[in-house]
Amino acid sequence: MSKTAARNVTDIVSGADRLIDAARVLFAARGYEGTSVRDIVQQAGTNLNSINYYFGGKQCLYTEVLKREHARAAADAERRLAPPDTRADAAKRLRQLIERMLFLFLDRESLLPRLAALEIVNPSPAFEAIGPALHAREQAELADIVAKLLGQPSGESALVRQCVRSVLSQCAYYMFTASVLQRMPDAPRSDTAAIRKLAQHVSEFSLRAIAGLRRSAR
Amino acid sequence: MSKTAARNVTDIVSGADRLIDAARVLFAARGYEGTSVRDIVQQAGTNLNSINYYFGGKQCLYTEVLKREHARAAADAERRLAPPDTRADAAKRLRQLIERMLFLFLDRESLLPRLAALEIVNPSPAFEAIGPALHAREQAELADIVAKLLGQPSGESALVRQCVRSVLSQCAYYMFTASVLQRMPDAPRSDTAAIRKLAQHVSEFSLRAIAGLRRSAR
DNA sequence: GCCGGAATTAAACGAACGTATAATACACTC
DNA sequence: GAGTGTATTATACGTTCGTTTAATTCCGGC
Numbered sequence A, B: 001m002s003k004t005a006a007r008n009v010t011d012i013v014s015g016a017d018r019l020i021d022a023a024r025v026l027f028a029a030r031g032y033e034g035t036s037v038r039d040i041v042q043q044a045g046t047n048l049n050s051i052n053y054y055f056g057g058k059q060c061l062y063t064e065v066l067k068r069e070h071a072r073a074a075a076d077a078e079r080r081l082a083p084p085d086t087r088a089d090a091a092k093r094l095r096q097l098i099e100r101m102l103f104l105f106l107d108r109e110s111l112l113p114r115l116a117a118l119e120i121v122n123p124s125p126a127f128e129a130i131g132p133a134l135h136a137r138e139q140a141e142l143a144d145i146v147a148k149l150l151g152q153p154s155g156e157s158a159l160v161r162q163c164v165r166s167v168l169s170q171c172a173y174y175m176f177t178a179s180v181l182q183r184m185p186d187a188p189r190s191d192t193a194a195i196r197k198l199a200q201h202v203s204e205f206s207l208r209a210i211a212g213l214r215r216s217a218r
Numbered sequence C: 001g002c003c004g005g006a007a008t009t010a011a012a013c014g015a016a017c018g019t020a021t022a023a024t025a026c027a028c029t030c
Numbered sequence D: 001g002a003g004t005g006t007a008t009t010a011t012a013c014g015t016t017c018g019t020t021t022a023a024t025t026c027c028g029g030c
Helices: A002-010 A015-030 A037-044 A050-055 A058-080 A090-106 A112-121 A136-150 A158-176 A192-217 B002-010 B015-030 B037-044 B050-055 B058-080 B090-106 B112-121 B136-150 B158-176 B192-217
Strands: none
Touching: A015 A037, A015 A050, A015 A058, A015 A112, A037 A050, A050 A058, A058 A090, A058 A112, A090 A112, A090 A136, A090 A158, A090 A192, A112 A158, A112 B112, A112 B158, A136 A158, A136 A192, A158 A192, A158 B112, A158 B158, A158 B192, A192 B158, A192 B192, B015 B037, B015 B050, B015 B058, B015 B112, B037 B050, B050 B058, B058 B090, B058 B112, B090 B112, B090 B136, B090 B158, B090 B192, B112 B158, B136 B158, B136 B192, B158 B192
16 A cells, blocks of 8 residues: 555666666765665665665676766767867867866766776776777877867877876866865865866966976977 | 794794785775785784784784884975975975975875875874874975975965965875876886976976965065 | 693684675666 | 566675774883
């Protein structure tokens, strides 16, 4: 009666979905080894055996979480931000791309930044599932933009590659250090306005640097 | 007899030291949770109880490893590199500091970069032992240099702080991504010559950026 | 020689882990 | 409405974990 009614309400999402939802939060909070299958099933309100039943084991569930979080973040970014304007001048494109990456790395809705940071610092077997595709498009676009700004052919020269790393590192920094930054008293904010401001600085910093390097490369 | 003789030879280093030596390698390779006390004592050639006897538990041994690795890296850097020349002009000081930091972050002899990366991304209770002191001197010096380059008073303005992060992030990037970078086919080298070259790029990039920002800030 | 304390060893404990198995509940076709 | 395949539950299994306890060895001063 009321019992089956309640069950039906909660079962609008299946056990597998509830497991994914619980697992993504717990894996992001405590990492793979720090999260037990008992933690997950308790949070999901399912049985101890459910992970093996639906996913074939803890490792497979983790890989699935990684894949979905990656896909979700990519879709979010696609939807929320204007598509890169390939017609604009390179400087504007760089500003857009940097803002896009910073939103990706600092997004508090998404758990991908945290999961990706853990995987990049300490890659697990599941890294193969997302590693190659991780920020690949952003990096390729960045290389293209930087080459244009340097006045070099798009074929990657050493200088282009180094500048790409310099730009990328300024953005990724916040992904890796999020845990300690938010412990500090003067923690930098991560609301939309703050990210915009941050993007502006990284853009100016990088544009000035690249412009200077271009001048001296002649 | 020969047995006691052999024992004396190996016991020139005590059980505690052998535990530290084994633990630092294993913790760096597999992380705290990925390393069991049985792994450590086997590698050290001591008994299962030795960790509790000498250090009072796995967590305490880990904290001790962190402290020692930090102290060792600091002493190494102190000894190997010329002390920062506070008389030199700011640009030269920045070049020296960036090279110093890159050697710190990319040093393959030291296990601190790896251990620090793991702790920064996923701080454990032991983080308190080294976190506050981690690269504190480098950061303070960096802030001083950047302020001078920007022509601003040393009291930290927002611009100075952001530029410090921009420089720091370019160096720390390699600490966080070491695991995945060395998996890639075109992995950047990390020998002395390569680090010097890298330091040169980061320095030029940052100096041009700061010079440009100073011009536009007027 | 021996004795007291530190160092080292051996063995076991209880808890937590991921997984497997067997039993039960459910939904839907015929 | 019985039957069938899927979903869910309860429980047990075998391992591994960090730690504890007790026994043994080693070593320097008396």
